[in-house]
Amino acid sequence: MVIPAKQAQPDRAQSPAQRLFDLSSDDMAAVDAIILDRMQSPVGLIPNLAHHLVGAGGKRLRPLLTVASAQLCGYNADDAHHKLAAAVEFIHSATLLHDDVVDESALRRGQKPANLIWGNSASILVGDFLFARAFNLMVEAGSMEALGILSTASSVIAEGEVQQLAALRDIAMTEDAYMSVIKAKTAALFAAATEVAPVIADRPVAERDALRDYGLKLGLAFQLVDDTLDYGGMESALGKSIGDDFREGKVTLPVIRAYNAASGDDKDFWKRVIVDHEQSGTDLERAVSLLRKTGALTSTLELAKSYADEAQAGLDIFPPSPLRDTLKALVSYVVERIN
Numbered sequence: 001m002v003i004p005a006k007q008a009q010p011d012r013a014q015s016p017a018q019r020l021f022d023l024s025s026d027d028m029a030a031v032d033a034i035i036l037d038r039m040q041s042p043v044g045l046i047p048n049l050a051h052h053l054v055g056a057g058g059k060r061l062r063p064l065l066t067v068a069s070a071q072l073c074g075y076n077a078d079d080a081h082h083k084l085a086a087a088v089e090f091i092h093s094a095t096l097l098h099d100d101v102v103d104e105s106a107l108r109r110g111q112k113p114a115n116l117i118w119g120n121s122a123s124i125l126v127g128d129f130l131f132a133r134a135f136n137l138m139v140e141a142g143s144m145e146a147l148g149i150l151s152t153a154s155s156v157i158a159e160g161e162v163q164q165l166a167a168l169r170d171i172a173m174t175e176d177a178y179m180s181v182i183k184a185k186t187a188a189l190f191a192a193a194t195e196v197a198p199v200i201a202d203r204p205v206a207e208r209d210a211l212r213d214y215g216l217k218l219g220l221a222f223q224l225v226d227d228t229l230d231y232g233g234m235e236s237a238l239g240k241s242i243g244d245d246f247r248e249g250k251v252t253l254p255v256i257r258a259y260n261a262a263s264g265d266d267k268d269f270w271k272r273v274i275v276d277h278e279q280s281g282t283d284l285e286r287a288v289s290l291l292r293k294t295g296a297l298t299s300t301l302e303l304a305k306s307y308a309d310e311a312q313a314g315l316d317i318f319p320p321s322p323l324r325d326t327l328k329a330l331v332s333y334v335v336e337r338i339n
Contacts, residue, residue, distance in 0.1 A: 015333055016326055016329035016330040016332070016333040017059060017061070017064075017330060017333060019326045019329070020064060020068055020323075020326045020327065020330055021060075021064060023068070023071070023322060023323050023326060024064060024067045024068050024071060027067035027070070027071070027081070027082060027085075028060065028063070028064060028067060030079065030082045031060075031063050031067060031082050031085045031086050031089070032060075034082055034083060034086040034137070035054060035086050035089055035090070038086065038090070038133045038136070038137065039051065039054060039090075039130070039133065041129070045118065045122060045126070046126055046129055048118075049097075049114050049117075049118050049122055049123065049126045050093070050126055050129070050130060052111075052114050052117065053093055053096060053097060053114055054089070054093050060089060062085075062088045062089060062092050062189060062190060062193045063085035063086060063088045063089040063193070064085075065190065065193045065194050065215060065218075065327075066081060066084055066085035066088050066193045066194065066196060066197055067081055067082065067085050067197075068323060068326075068327060069193075069194045069196075069197035069198065069211050070197040070200070070201060071323055072197070072211075072318055072321075072323055072324060072327070073197050073198045073201035073203045073207065073211075074201060075197060075200060075201040077200075077201075080141040080142060080143065080146075080200050081196075081197060081200060083137040083138075083140050083141045084137070084138065084141050084143075084146055084150070084196045084197075084200070085193075086134075086137050087133075087134040087135075087137040087138050087141075087150060088134075088150070088189065088192070088193045088196075090130040090131070090133050090134035090137070091130075091131065091134045091150065091153070091154055091157070091189060092189060093127075093130050094127040094128070094130040094131045094134070095127070095157055095161070095189075096127075097114060097115070097123045097124070097126060097127035097130070098123070098124060098127045098161070099161065100113040100114065100115050100116075100123060101115050101120045101123050101124055102161070102165065103244065103248055104248070114126070131154070134150070134154075135147075135151070138150050138151065141200070143196075143199060143200050145199050146196040146199050146200055149192050149195055149196050149199065150192050150196060152192075153188045153189050153191070153192035156184045156188040157184060157185055157188055157189060159184055160181050160182070160183070160184025160185030160186070160188065161185050163180070163181045163184065163185070164181050164185060164250070167181065167251060168248070168249055168250065168251075169249040169251070169274050169275050169277060170251055170275075171251060171255075171259055171270055171271060171274045171275050173251045173256060174256070175253065175256055175257075178251065178252065178253055178256055179220075179253075182219075182220060182223040182224070183216070183219075183220065185223075186219050186220070186222065186223040187215075187216045187217075187218075187219030187220045187222075187223065188216075188219070189219070190215040190216060190218050190219030190222070191212050191213075191215040191216035191219060192212075192215070193215055194211040194212060194214055194215030194218075195208060195211055195212035195215065197211065198211050206317060207317060207318070210314045210315065210317045210318070213310075213311070213314045214311045214314045214315055214327070216311075217307045217308070217310045217311035217314070217331075218307075218308070218311045218330075218331055218334065220304070220307045221304040221305070221307040221308045221311065221331065221334055221335055222334050224253060224300055224301070224303055224304035224307070225301065225304050225334060225335055225337055227245070227252040227253055227254055227300060228254060228297050228300050228301050228304070229242075229337065230242060230243065230244060230245045230246070230252070231243070231245075231246070231254060231287065231288050231291050231297060232288060232291075232292075232297060243284045246273070246279075246283075246284050246287055247279065247284075249273075249274050249275075249277050251274060253296075253300045253303070254291050254296040254297050254300045255270070255274065255287075255291075255296070256296075257294065257295075257296035257299055257300065258270070258287075258290050258291045258294045258296040259274075261294040261295075261296070262290065262294065266290055269283075269286065269287075269290070270287075270290075273287065301335070304335050305335050308331040308332060308334070308335045311331045312328045312331050312332070315327055315328055
């Protein structure tokens with residue numbers, strides 16, 4: 001396994017996310033340059049709206065995982081990993097623009113969503129533009145297999161979003177059904193982001209499987225922590241308004257577990273606020289209390305930690321290095337956002 005010599009020992013005082021960015025800083029600068037260039041258009045509304053989201057201080061976690069995985073695989077043939085990483089970010093940004101229209105959220109990455117500024121139609125159409133740009137970049141990367149992975153992920157994400165929409169306010173949703181939704185709408189892109197690197201680097205199947213599984217488990221843990229944060233986190237940690245899922249009537253794993261553990265008035269409460277969508281000013285506070293009383297938040301976080309452990313263990317196929325160890329630490333960091 002070739003690990004590029006430019007990697008330096010990371011500063012342990014930094015967060016794993018920042019350490020990983022520092023280890024991949026040259027690559028991420030190239031990715032950012034591609035993102036900036038490819039979201040331009042002579043139609044002024046497109047770059048203005050796209051920049052509002054893409055330039056809003058997002059963590060760039062998914063493209064960072066692509067270039068870090070490429071480094072881990074010793075890839076340095078050309079700039080295909082940069083183009084694929086930019087494509088990953090465009091796919092993610094496009095889904096966020098579409099999601100904000102569907103979810104009617106009041107906050108995205110700490111600021112007003114694009115659809116509340118430019119309108120729903122503009123957000124949907126610019127999201128479509130970013131999807132198209134993503135596919136342009138996939139083709140330019142020159143790997144039909146990588147194109148297949150990311151295009152499949154795009155369709156899976158859309159299916160997951162439709163599944164979630166169909167299950168809106170379905171308090172009888174099972175845990176298995178919910179895990180299927182988040183595997184599609186969130187974890188699929190994480191898995192694709194990490195899998196394309198060993199593909200273009202022509203690494204052994206075992207390494208490809210390990211990195212895909214790492215991304216998948218990281219994505220599941222990430223979403224489960226977000227579900228928990230929605231009922232008790234800081235807006236700065238979540239990037240959206242606290243209680244958005246509750247107000248939208250979304251059935252997430254904490255709600256499923258709290259409802260299944262409830263009886264009598266508590267069960268009636270969940271039916272009223274989720275199924276009937278009749279909510280008063282104090283209902284979110286009561287929902288948080290019930291989630292804590294039943295242990296639903298704690299058990300959801302424990303499940304996230306178990307996925308995190310599996311993600312970390314899967315990287316043991318690679319020899320120890322600052323990059324591998326930082327990728328492992330990143331998983332713990334994602335889970336520990338709740339604290």
